[in-house]
Amino acid sequence: MRLPRVPLTWLLGAVAILASLMFVVSVASLTRVISMSSEQRMERSRELIHREFARWLTEPDAEDPRARSMVVGLRGGLASPPSVSDGPWSLRAGLSVEVDDALNALASSANGDGISFTTIEASEGTILLGTRRHDDGRLLWAAYSIGRPRFLDTWRNTVVVLTLATVLLGAIALVAVVGTTRGARALKRSLAALEQDLSADVARPAIAELAGVADGVSSLARSLAEAQHESEALSVELRRTERVAALGRVVAGLAHEVRNPLASMKLRVDVARGAEDVPPEIVSELEAVDEEIARLDRLVTDFLLVSGRRLGRRIDSDLGELTRRRALLLAPWARERGVSLAVEGNAHAHVDPDACARAVDNLLKNAVEASPTGAQVRVRVSPCDDGAAVEVEDRGPGVPEARVAELFEPFFTTKPEGTGLGLAVSRAIAVASGGQLSYHREEGVTRFALHLPPTGARA
Structure with missing residues (x-):
C-alpha cells in the first residue's frame, strides 16, 4: 500500500514543536526538583539520614554509607573514639573544619538510641548534621547540605532563557510552516490562473524564498505573454504579407491588362480633342472621359502600391510645405462639406514626394x-x-474597437461609398518609405500619425 506523501515543511514543523515540548517538560521537571524550599530540603535530608542509619544498623559489615541525590550527595560514616581522652574523633570524612568541630561536639554529648540533629553554617553552605551512638561506642553520623544551591539562580535564569529561546524557535517554526504552506497554495492558484491567462497576477508570498520564486514565475509569465503577443503579431503580419503577395500577383497581371487599353483610350481622346471643328459639348464630354481614365489609372496605381510596388526616387523634402500645399488643394472640397483644415509646424523627411502627397491626401480626405x-x-x-x-x-x-485590427487592410471601410483603399495605400507608402502609420483614439479625438524617415536616410 502506498503511503500518503507528507510535505517536508510539515515534518520539520512537527519535529521542531515536539522537540520544544520535550525540552520544556524536562527543564520544568528539573527546575521543580532543584528549586525545593528550605523546609522541603530539610525534610528530605532527615529522611535520608534516618534511612542511612537504619541501613548501617541492619548491615554493620557494609561499606561506609553513601547516599546520592540530584544535587548534593549525603556524606556520613562511623567515627572511632579518641585514643586520648581530649583528642578529636577520627571522622575520615574530609569535611570542613566547622563540620569536624560540630561533629566532635556532638560525639562528646551523644548517647542512647536517639538521633541528634544540628545545622551548621560551613564553607559548603548550610549543613544538616545527624549523629547517633553505636552499640560499640562508635559514633554513627551523616551530613547533608540543605542550603540553597549557589548555582540555582544562575541555572534558573539559564532555564528561563533556554525556555524562551525554545518557545521562540517553536513559534518561528510554526510561522515558517504556516507561511510556507499558504505561500505554496497561493503559488499553486497563480499557476492555475496563468494556465488560462498569462497576464494574470502572481501572488507574492511573505516567505522570502517563495517570494523569489513568485517573482521568477511572474517574470517568466510576462516573457511568455510578450512572446505570445509577438507570435500573434507575426502570424497576423505573415497572413497579411501572404494576402498582399497573392494580391500583388493578381494586380500585376490586372495592371498590364487594364493600363494598355487605358493608354489607347487616352490617346484617342487626346487626338479627338485636338481635331478641328469639334463642338464644345463634345470637348466637354471628352474631358470627362479623360478624367475617368485618369481615375482608373490612379486606382491601378493604388493596387500596385498596396501589393508592394517600390516607390519612386526618394529625396529630402520639406514635409511642412508639402502638407500645406495638399491642404490648400483640398480646402474647397472640404468647405463644401462644412469642414476647415488647419496645418501647423514644419519638418523635413527623406521621401518620394509624389507618394507622400498621395498618403497625406488620403489622410486628409x-x-x-x-x-x-x-x-x-x-x-x-x-x-x-x-x-x-x-x-x-x-x-x-x-473606428469601432472590434474592427481596429482591420483598419489598414485593403478594401476595409465603414463608409457606404469608397473603395476602402485609402488607408491601406497610405500605410503601404509609409512602410515602403521606411516609416509607419498608426491610429489612436483618445477622448473623442481620432489621430492618424504618419511617421517618415529623417533627411539623409537612404533606402
Whole structure:
C-alpha cells in the first residue's frame, strides 16, 4: 500500500514543536526538583539520614554509607573514639573544619538510641548534621547540605532563557510552516490562473524564498505573454504579407491588362480633342472621359502600391510645405462639406514626394469625411526621434474597437461609398518609405500619425 506523501515543511514543523515540548517538560521537571524550599530540603535530608542509619544498623559489615541525590550527595560514616581522652574523633570524612568541630561536639554529648540533629553554617553552605551512638561506642553520623544551591539562580535564569529561546524557535517554526504552506497554495492558484491567462497576477508570498520564486514565475509569465503577443503579431503580419503577395500577383497581371487599353483610350481622346471643328459639348464630354481614365489609372496605381510596388526616387523634402500645399488643394472640397483644415509646424523627411502627397491626401480626405459639419481638421507636422511625423486629428466617431485590427487592410471601410483603399495605400507608402502609420483614439479625438524617415536616410 502506498503511503500518503507528507510535505517536508510539515515534518520539520512537527519535529521542531515536539522537540520544544520535550525540552520544556524536562527543564520544568528539573527546575521543580532543584528549586525545593528550605523546609522541603530539610525534610528530605532527615529522611535520608534516618534511612542511612537504619541501613548501617541492619548491615554493620557494609561499606561506609553513601547516599546520592540530584544535587548534593549525603556524606556520613562511623567515627572511632579518641585514643586520648581530649583528642578529636577520627571522622575520615574530609569535611570542613566547622563540620569536624560540630561533629566532635556532638560525639562528646551523644548517647542512647536517639538521633541528634544540628545545622551548621560551613564553607559548603548550610549543613544538616545527624549523629547517633553505636552499640560499640562508635559514633554513627551523616551530613547533608540543605542550603540553597549557589548555582540555582544562575541555572534558573539559564532555564528561563533556554525556555524562551525554545518557545521562540517553536513559534518561528510554526510561522515558517504556516507561511510556507499558504505561500505554496497561493503559488499553486497563480499557476492555475496563468494556465488560462498569462497576464494574470502572481501572488507574492511573505516567505522570502517563495517570494523569489513568485517573482521568477511572474517574470517568466510576462516573457511568455510578450512572446505570445509577438507570435500573434507575426502570424497576423505573415497572413497579411501572404494576402498582399497573392494580391500583388493578381494586380500585376490586372495592371498590364487594364493600363494598355487605358493608354489607347487616352490617346484617342487626346487626338479627338485636338481635331478641328469639334463642338464644345463634345470637348466637354471628352474631358470627362479623360478624367475617368485618369481615375482608373490612379486606382491601378493604388493596387500596385498596396501589393508592394517600390516607390519612386526618394529625396529630402520639406514635409511642412508639402502638407500645406495638399491642404490648400483640398480646402474647397472640404468647405463644401462644412469642414476647415488647419496645418501647423514644419519638418523635413527623406521621401518620394509624389507618394507622400498621395498618403497625406488620403489622410486628409478620410478626416474630412469623418468630421461633422462645422468641425476643424487639425494637421501637425513636427520632427521626432526617428524622423518626422504628420499627425491628422478629427473629432469624428472613429473606428469601432472590434474592427481596429482591420483598419489598414485593403478594401476595409465603414463608409457606404469608397473603395476602402485609402488607408491601406497610405500605410503601404509609409512602410515602403521606411516609416509607419498608426491610429489612436483618445477622448473623442481620432489621430492618424504618419511617421517618415529623417533627411539623409537612404533606402
